[in-house]
Amino acid sequence: MNIEVNNKIFEAKAGETILDVMNRNGIKVPTLCHMKNYFPSGACRMCVVEHENTGRLVTSCSYPVEEGMKVKTHTTRVIEARKMIVELLLSNHPDDCLYCVRNGNCTLQDLAVEHHVTERRVSGVKNNFNKDLSSPSITRDPDKCILCGRCVRVCEEVMGVSAIDYINRGSKTLIGTSFNKGLNTSSCVNCGQCIMVCPTGALSEKCHLNEIQMALNNPSKKVVIQYAPAISVSLAEEFGMEPGRDVNGIMNAALRKIGFDYVFDTSFSADLTIMEESAELIHRITNNGPLPLITSCCPAWVKYAEEFSVDFLPNVSSCKSPQQMLGAIIKSYFAEKIATKPEDIYSVSIMPCTAKKFEAQREDMTHQGITDVDAVMTTRELAQLIRLYGVDMHNIDPEMTDSPHGIRSSAGKLFGGSGGVMEAALRTAYFKLTGKELTEFKIHAVRGLTGRKETQIRIGDLQLGIAVVSGLQNAKILLDEIRDGRNDIHFIEIMACPGGCIAGGGQHIGADESAIMSRLKSLYDIDDRDSIKVSHKNPEVIELYEKFLGEPLGHKSHDLLHTEYKKRDVPL
Amino acid sequence: MKKGIAEILEARGDAKRDSLIPILQEIQENEGFLSQRAIAEVGRRLGIPTSKIYGVATFYNQFRFEPKGKYHIQVCRGTACHVLGSATVLDKLEKLLKAKAGQTTRDGMFSIEVVACIGACGLAPVININGNFHAKVTEQSLVEIIENLKNKEV
Ligand code: SF4
Ligand code: SF4
Ligand code: FES
Numbered sequence: 001m002n003i004e005v006n007n008k009i010f011e012a013k014a015g016e017t018i019l020d021v022m023n024r025n026g027i028k029v030p031t032l033c034h035m036k037n038y039f040p041s042g043a044c045r046m047c048v049v050e051h052e053n054t055g056r057l058v059t060s061c062s063y064p065v066e067e068g069m070k071v072k073t074h075t076t077r078v079i080e081a082r083k084m085i086v087e088l089l090l091s092n093h094p095d096d097c098l099y100c101v102r103n104g105n106c107t108l109q110d111l112a113v114e115h116h117v118t119e120r121r122v123s124g125v126k127n128n129f130n131k132d133l134s135s136p137s138i139t140r141d142p143d144k145c146i147l148c149g150r151c152v153r154v155c156e157e158v159m160g161v162s163a164i165d166y167i168n169r170g171s172k173t174l175i176g177t178s179f180n181k182g183l184n185t186s187s188c189v190n191c192g193q194c195i196m197v198c199p200t201g202a203l204s205e206k207c208h209l210n211e212i213q214m215a216l217n218n219p220s221k222k223v224v225i226q227y228a229p230a231i232s233v234s235l236a237e238e239f240g241m242e243p244g245r246d247v248n249g250i251m252n253a254a255l256r257k258i259g260f261d262y263v264f265d266t267s268f269s270a271d272l273t274i275m276e277e278s279a280e281l282i283h284r285i286t287n288n289g290p291l292p293l294i295t296s297c298c299p300a301w302v303k304y305a306e307e308f309s310v311d312f313l314p315n316v317s318s319c320k321s322p323q324q325m326l327g328a329i330i331k332s333y334f335a336e337k338i339a340t341k342p343e344d345i346y347s348v349s350i351m352p353c354t355a356k357k358f359e360a361q362r363e364d365m366t367h368q369g370i371t372d373v374d375a376v377m378t379t380r381e382l383a384q385l386i387r388l389y390g391v392d393m394h395n396i397d398p399e400m401t402d403s404p405h406g407i408r409s410s411a412g413k414l415f416g417g418s419g420g421v422m423e424a425a426l427r428t429a430y431f432k433l434t435g436k437e438l439t440e441f442k443i444h445a446v447r448g449l450t451g452r453k454e455t456q457i458r459i460g461d462l463q464l465g466i467a468v469v470s471g472l473q474n475a476k477i478l479l480d481e482i483r484d485g486r487n488d489i490h491f492i493e494i495m496a497c498p499g500g501c502i503a504g505g506g507q508h509i510g511a512d513e514s515a516i517m518s519r520l521k522s523l524y525d526i527d528d529r530d531s532i533k534v535s536h537k538n539p540e541v542i543e544l545y546e547k548f549l550g551e552p553l554g555h556k557s558h559d560l561l562h563t564e565y566k567k568r569d570v571p572l
Numbered sequence: 573m574k575k576g577i578a579e580i581l582e583a584r585g586d587a588k589r590d591s592l593i594p595i596l597q598e599i600q601e602n603e604g605f606l607s608q609r610a611i612a613e614v615g616r617r618l619g620i621p622t623s624k625i626y627g628v629a630t631f632y633n634q635f636r637f638e639p640k641g642k643y644h645i646q647v648c649r650g651t652a653c654h655v656l657g658s659a660t661v662l663d664k665l666e667k668l669l670k671a672k673a674g675q676t677t678r679d680g681m682f683s684i685e686v687v688a689c690i691g692a693c694g695l696a697p698v699i700n701i702n703g704n705f706h707a708k709v710t711e712q713s714l715v716e717i718i719e720n721l722k723n724k725e726v
Binding site for chain 2: 156162163164165166167168169177178179180186187571572
């Protein structure tokens with residue numbers, strides 16, 4: 001069918017919305033509540049256009065195309081209506097943009113600029129809700145919330161958690177948890193996906209920068225930093241470079257300039273995780289389970305399991321995540337090596353993730369009363385720190401990481417994307433079971449951003465069913481199938497964030513799907529380029545086992561690198 | 573006879589999410605309020621997250637989430653009472669008791685509920701404490717009413 005937009009004819013398919021057609025043809029109208037690939041909610045009315053056949057203003061994000069329909073997108077009436085919506089949204093807004101984390105990256109600010117809002121024509125009573133600072137990961141400021149509902153929808157539809165929803169009605173409406181208690185006592189899994197879709201500063205990560213700066217300024221502390229596999233391919237966007245560019249060397253240099261004493265790579269401990277987890281997989285296969293084994297790298301998934309999937313807790317790998325493994329090694333093996341007391345080490349990590357902040361403060365993530373990791377910053381906070389210390393990312397020479405925890409295999413690097421843990425684990429499990437390396441390392445079936453991937457793999461005379469899911473709603477669907485009797489799956493990778501850590505809740509806000517794809521591609525390129533493609537060939541990992549740990553699943557590993565999980569009592 | 577939550581849910585064996593509100597009403601009738609336990613129980617039975625149930629319940633004024641106090645004070649916010657200053661009465665009451673509408677004081681003594689017209693417009697502004705109507709309430713008389721009740725307790 002054809003529809004007419006601004007006097008031009010465009011082709012349209014039944015079932016599409018006006019917005020779909022406009023997007024395809026480069027016609028831009030502002031949207032707020034709309035999210036790609038979600039069912040439209042029509043909550044904000046920002047996207048209104050004039051429906052000439054009826055003379056009405058309709059929301060283009062939810063209005064289906066009709067044969068012979070004529071639409072105008074920027075008539076005076078439309079522009080006035082949109083401007084009024086912006087002005088009403090601003091009328092009870094706290095107006096503290098200059099002190100806001102999202103200053104300069106805020107959809108509401110952009111809309112005010114776009115609609116030339118230069119004076120206050122409507123002034124409303126300001127909200128005066130309490131901030132929710134209870135969560136170790138997420139900070140909520142309901143005063144800045146414009147009630148678009150995007151966070152509610154991600155939490156429900158992508159995460160299957162529904163920790164938050166609308167509370168009250170009318171001018172008292174706010175978004176909060178059940179019983180309007182703090183997020184820390186709710187079912188929130190700290191994934192931070194709600195932050196990623198929030199158009200304003202109502203949601204942000206709990207910031208650790210002050211603590212980190214204090215440690216940097218403390219002469220009696222050795223400040224050690226590690227960064228997750230996804231960081232080096234995501235940071236570029238924060239500095240206006242092209243998405244996916246690998247800035248690993250530049251980042252190492254920047255971290256030294258800021259004052260970190262040792263720069264380590266979490267991909268190293270991703271390799272370590274693979275040594276432990278593949279041993280665990282083989283152990284479970286040869287000892288009758290429990291199977292499927294489910295990965296435990298993602299703390300959002302782990303918390304989800306402790307709340308919603310308690311029946312699967314025995315299946316979750318006992319391995320700590322790479323962040324925590326490296327944290328534990330830094331304060332034991334490494335501390336000994338540099339003859340420093342673990343208390344005098346301040347261990348920081350950079351993660352694409354807000355749930356890692358929660359993970360770092362879990363009680364089981366300590367060893368003899370000492371925390372494995374002391375502070376966690378997101379990719380966004382790292383960018384902030386780099387700016388704060390005046391490091392020019394465009395004019396600095398790349399540097400190497402430090403030994404003994406700076407070398408990684410490309411398998412460890414793959415952890416950054418959905419399917420990466422699986423691919424790395426299978427490469428090593430194959431070697432351990434057959435004594436031979438895979439002839440083709442790439443396992444295409446588990447690559448890409450798709451939320452659910454499954455395949456069967458042959459290792460010697462073993463037939464292994466594997467599944468990779470991201471987005472906890474997808475995990476729920478898979479686990480339900482297993483509850484209903486499926487038994488052909490032996491190993492599952494679960495990541496909370498859709499596409500894995502490259503799309504984590506601590507990443508650059510405003511990245512689109514193509515930017516995320518570029519990050520993933522960058523990881524694959526590294527894997528193509530690098531010479532060490534399997535975790536068990538990482539020389540520093542081999543050395544760590546020889547000099548310190550002994551065997552995977554051995555006594556020391558058990559003590560430092562493994563943990564256990566328990567049911568959490570929260571309102572579901 | 574008071575019915576327990578389990579009993580209420582049992583009686584509605586195959587209830588779906590569209591019977592959420594009647595179920596909540598019945599629970600409140602029996603228990604006096606919606607406890608966290610009750611909401612969690614209903615959520616489990618109907619397959620609705622507690623955040624959603626709480627969201628729906630707070631949309632309506634009729635639901636309360638704390639047990640009533642020994643003295644349950646209903647403040648009429650109907651039109652006649654509004655015209656004669658019930659907003660000031662409510663405000664004063666909330667300040668006096670340090671509790672908001674829908675809440676119960678920490679000592680469990682008083683609870684406040686806002687109600688629409690209770691059909692006593694001639695007495696406006698009117699409040700109803702455990703079935704006793706207090707007519708033409710002013711800030712001053714309100715202080716006395718509360719003081720009297722408190723004195724009765726010591
Ligand atoms: S952090 Fe994740 S689980 Fe928590 S409220 Fe946000 S989207 Fe929901
Ligand atoms: S998928 Fe990655 S970024 Fe997202 S919560 Fe899990 S570990 Fe964090
Ligand atoms: S974007 Fe269409 S109504 Fe919000």
